[in-house]
Amino acid sequence: MVQVLIGIIILAVILYGSVFIFQRFTTRKIRNVREQVNVLKQLPLGQDIEAGHQMSLTGQSLTAFNALVDEYQQVNEKTFDDLDHLIDQVLFDVRGINFVKTNRERHQAEALLTEASDHFDHVRSGLAELKKVDGEHRAAVARLEKKYQDLRKVLLSQNLSFEPSIDRLEQNLADLEAQFDEFTTLSQQGDHVAAQKVLDTLTSGTTALENLIETIPPLYADLKTGFNEQLMDISDGYQQMTADNYVFGNLDLPGQINRVRSEIQMATKQLTNLDLAAVSAANHNIEVQIDDLYSVLETEVTARPAAESQQNELHDFLTHAERQNHALQVELDRLSQSYVLSQGEIEEAQGLGGRLRQVTEQIRHEDNALTSHTDSYSNIVSRQREYLQILTDIEAQQRTINDGVKNLGQDEKNARKRFQQFDNQMHTLKRQIEALNLPGLPHDYLDYFYVVSDEVDKLGRDLSQTQINMEEISKQLIMIQADLGTLNEKSHDLRDSALLAEQLLQYANRYRNANEQMATASQRAQRLFDHDFKYADALEIMASALDTVEPGAYQRIENNYYGNSTTTDSTDK
Template sequence: MIGVLIGIVILAIVAYVGVLAYQQRVRRQVATLTAKKETMVAIPLTDELELVGQLSLTGQSLEQYQQLEDDFTDITENRFTRIDEALTKLTADSRGINLVQLRQDLNKVTLLVSQTDELVQSVQAKLAGLQEVDKQHRQAVHDLEQKYQGLRKTLLAKNFAFGPSIDGLEERLSQLEDNFDTFTRLTQEGDHERAADVLSQLDTDTDELEGLIKAIPPLYKDLTVVYPDQLKELKSGYDQLTSQHFHFGEQDIPQMVTDINNHVTENLETLGDLRPDDAKVVNDRIAKQIDQIYDLMQTEIDAKTPVEKNLDNVAKFIGHAQNQSHALLNELDRLSQNYTLDHQELETARELNEQLRNIDGTYQRDVQDLTGQTATYSVILEHQQQQEKDLQQIEEQQADILKSVAGLADEERQARDTLQQFDFDLHSLRRQVENLNLPGIPQEYLDYFFVVRDEVAQLATDMDQPQINMERITKQLLIIQTDLDTLREKTEDLIDSSQLAEQLLQYANRYQTSHDNVAEASEKAAQLFEHDFQYAQALETIATVLDEVEPGSYKRLEDAYYARKGTAKPKRRTEEE
């Protein structure tokens, strides 16, 4: 029971202390709000209203000022009073214990002070804004007045530099001055909202006029001084060059000058309409056209000297190429009597000769034009440059053709020597086989021999033709050489196998009575040798059985054979080979 009472007492003490702390906090906040309100009161809105009121405002500016006066009255006669009353009440209520109501009242007065502060700041800023706008507009009046005086002075002092644009520029300046008078009146009356709209347009129009005054003089100078002088110089230069018999091909320079003069006149009208951007585009085009005419003239002047210098060189070049062509055609005609030309050498040479005729025809016409003083030097220079390239290419092709056929006679001579050697080799191989006195020749060997013999015979026939196809002959030579090498190997194989087989059959006689397998193998080998003419098989048959009876005997006899023959033992050819 006592513990409960103690707890209640402690809770009461804690609650009391909390109430006292909150009351103290509220009183501190009341003091802060009071100080903030005094700060707002100290702002000299009354003095600022009086200063702005002396500006003789009208229109929207006056309406804004009147609204600020109403806001000021609301602040001083309503809001400040409500704040004082609320703060006084809060101070008194802060001694009570109705903390919920106290908190609500504190929140309300805090919001009221904050809103009033924002309104005070807004009124002060807008009053300062009205003063600043009035100051800016009055300064603008002064600045624009000075600027228009300068523009007027420029137009009066340098009206010659603007040509047909001067009337339009003066009219623009007069319109600006009228608008400036309106701006000045609105500023003096204090109607700064309308004055601001007029000022914005004035700034835009003034910048545009200044841009026109800056852009037009150089354009007008080009159209009235620079271009006319250049066109006059071009006409004089053209007359001088034509008197010296210069020509310009299809370019009609007098008409080009006339066209440019027309563009100049038209562009002056564009400039008079105050369209300098469009006029500049046309001016740039005129300048390029004038440069083009200068370039045309300079091109002809520059071309004259190299054209005259190149005449003899080109003539010699053409003459040399024609001589080369004549000699090449004669040589090809002669060679075509004896040889087949498979790569259109003659046709190509004739085409090159036709190109030379065309080049010479162009050259002769150019010489006539130069002699008749009707030549366009740049055109002839282009002809000469192209002719040198074409002639260089023609001579290179002529040399390639001549080189390709130059060795035909030597190739024929070498081919005939080779054919003779082939025939000799065939007879030599035939005698070697005949000297063996064999019972017969293997059909496979005979077939291959006759193939090679027929190839040699065909080669001899082809080389006895009125026209020899050396390309085909060369291919035949390569084929026959390969086949002849193979026949030579086959002949060696035939000689070696037949000679060895004969020796081994004789050597086997010593074993026939004592070894039935030797007798049987000897009989089979003799059949292959004497009747079937299969000497390699006969050798294989008898050699195999001898190695069984007398190991190493075949190798010993074989080595002795090649030693007597004086050649190295060849690689044993397989049956497929």
Template sequence: MGSIMLVVLIGIVIIAIVVYIGILAYQQRIRRQVATLAEKKASLLKIPLADELHLVGQLSLTGQSLEQFEALQSDYDEITKHRLPRIDEQLTELRNASRGMNLLQLRQDLAKAALLVDQTDELVQTVQSKLAELQEIDKQHRQAVHDLEQKYQELRKTLLAKNFAFGPSIDGLEEQLSHLEDNFDTFTQLTQEGDHERASDVLSQLKEDTSALENLLTAIPPLYKDLTAIYPDQLKELQSGYQQLKAQDFQFSDHDIPGSIQEVTDQVKDNVATLAALRPDDAKIINERIATRIDALYAVMQKEIDAKGPVEKNLDGVAKFIAHAQNQNHTLLNELDRLSQNYTLDHQELETARELNEQLRNIDGVYQRDVQDLTGKSATYSVVLGHQEQQQKDLHQIEEQQAQILKSVAGLADEERQARETLRQFDFKLHSLRRQIENLNLPGVPQSYLDYFFVVRDEVEQLATDMDQPQIDMERITKQLLIIQTDLDTLEEKTNDLMDSAELAEQLIQYANRYQTSHEDVAAASQQAAELFEKQHEYGQALETIATVLDKVEPGSYKRLEDAYYERKGRQKPAERDAAETTKKK
């Protein structure tokens, strides 16, 4: 029991020692923080606020600047008479209290002292900064007084030395400069009095107005030079040039050049007044319009000067071109009239040629009027040149149309001769095919073949009728020739097929006689083939009937006989011929 009490007592002693050591450490920490605050307070004392206040106080401030300075003095008094002493008191109390045991109160007092030091430091920094601003503003304003004074002297010298470059604008410019100088005097007085707040407002307006005046001095001279030297000289040159050209009988159509020159002259005078009112931006826009109008007047006169030479040079050429085109059209009309007696002209060739003739009359009419105007010295060369250029273009186009018409009708007679020769060949071919069929002495001809033959014959007869008309439509004739040629080729194939089928059928029927007694099917097929041949005149069916049965009795007999037949005729088999034509088309 006694040992336990001893352990407890030892524990209590140890705890007490630890707590005591902790308190001592905390007190030491507080003393260090108090020392830090004391150092910060000492650094505030090193800032020469008193000297800076003294310097600013010598600036003879007035107005808002003086009020601001007085407020700063009040802040300085607050710092030196109240805050710094209070800081000293609090720091002394903290040093004494740091030996005590009331740690919570000690911590609160330290926080209050730290806050007071920080606020005082901030106030010192603010006062110092604003004192520096007042000194800098005073310095800037005094420098501005010096700079502006020199600038206004230079502007005044410029106006005096170069007043000729500003013309009537000089009065307004001098008035603006005088107004600037009055404001400058106000600014100088405010600066000298130390009322820098009001001086700053005046300085801002001074800088803006001075910049505007400098811009005017830069902008006005070139504009005034254009209005008083460049444009008047150009207008005089235009007037002189116009009179010279009129003396040489130049015309300008609906362009009233004297009136335009007077309008521009008045515009120049009006714009001088705009410049005198110190409105260079407006004057610049009007100057650009004046320059554009002057350039346009030069262009109008130059256009006529440039047109005169080509007009005179083109006169003879255009006349010959018109005459040539008229003669050619006359020849064309005569040729078309002659051809129209014998041929149908399907593409309005005659009507087109008459329209071309009317165009030529109009072109010649314009040309003759231009010649009269040139002779009477009332022509506008550029207008005449425009006519000539259009006339040459139209005449070239007319010649091309004339050539196309001639080309389209030039071969009508040759086409007719060729068509008649082709018709004769068609007729000869029909008779030849008919004789070939008749020479076979067949018992009859299939009706389908006869129908096709008569269709082709009627086509040839119609062609002959059309060719015998007083007025031939060669376009229609050409289409008929193509159709008949195709139909005649088909008829020739049908004729060859008919002849081949008949001759081969007759040969195979005779060849089959050797098997009639020994083969009943051959006998029956021969009788059927003979019926188809003699009575029905279906030679192809007769050939197929007898060929089928022979190939059964004697395989390859039909091909052998067929090959021998076509070899003797010197022609291809229909199947081989069709295959060759198909390959050729591909």
């Protein structure tokens, strides 16, 4: 019994200790929460938000600021009240025994504290960022104000550079000043959305005015002085050149100068309306026209010495070409006494002489144009180049004619030498054939021999003419060379066939009495040899018959013949 009582006492002590510990722990935790809540309440976020209302926020920055204010007010007006209520509830409940409820309320209080702390951190960092943006915004506005103030100074100090456009530019500047005043008023009133719209318009307007002020002076400078000075320079140059006997043909240069001046006036009026695209295009067009006018003057100045120099060159060239033509016609006349000129060389040379007479008249015309100043130097130079090209072509054609006939004498000598060679070859072939002591010659061989002989004789007769046609002679030389080569082959074939046939007939005598077939073949071959002069046919019959009686005999005889024949030919040569 005593032990049970002791156990109950111990358990009671443990329970009391646990309750005491829980109460002390919870009380300490919740009081810590209250201290942190008080710290949050002491933060100067309210002052920061009040300062934010003084910032000139617009657009998304203003939206972000309003969101931060709502977030702050939610914590300050709602979350803190909830926390105070939970803290008081926990401190009351901790004295009881509902440990679960007390512990849950403590955790809720800690969670709300964390949430409030996070929101305050977010609000504090957001306000710092907005303050930075506000500073940048104020700096941008200050820069913008300085920019259009600088523009005002430029317009006031350099108004002569904008003379046609100054009224419109000053009006634009006045509009910008009115917009800036409106922007300032709206910002002070806190109407940030409206102020942002005005600021956007003000920014684009200032940029546009800045571009105008930068672009107009060089455009106006060209229109006011640059182009006019150049036109004056061109006009003075034109008058001086006209006094120096320069001619510009149908070109109305003063009229073109006046037209350019009219375009300058029109572009200046466009500049009054700030139509810079039209003015830029007009200035470019005027610049191109002025460059063209300068080019006209420069072309004539450059052409004058060229015309004078080329005229002398033309006279020298013409004199040389006329001498060349005269010498060519004399040479052609001399050659025509001995040779047939079949390519129309004389007529062509005479035609070139006629063209030279035409060029002579044209060059005289250019002489008159230079001395009487009836045409521009550039036109004269252009025609001179045409005449120089004509003379160049004439001289080239005359050289071609001369090159075609200058070797006629040498060609004749070569032709006579080759004729003598052909004639000697014909006599040599004739002696060689006669030396064979054949009973006769085949008709086809004789016909070809006489044809080649007649060709050689005709060549000799043509070379003996008073006027030699070297073109025809050249054709005959080529033909005779080919035909004589063929005749040589036919002569060698005739000799070889006849001599081999004789050897085979002699060799076959040993078989004639003993072999009837050989006897018949020999009789037939002998008849072809003695009466028909068909030596190749006789050779073929004997070769076939002999190979039947004694295989290999013909090949042996033929090899021996051609071996001795080659040696003999080498010795003859």
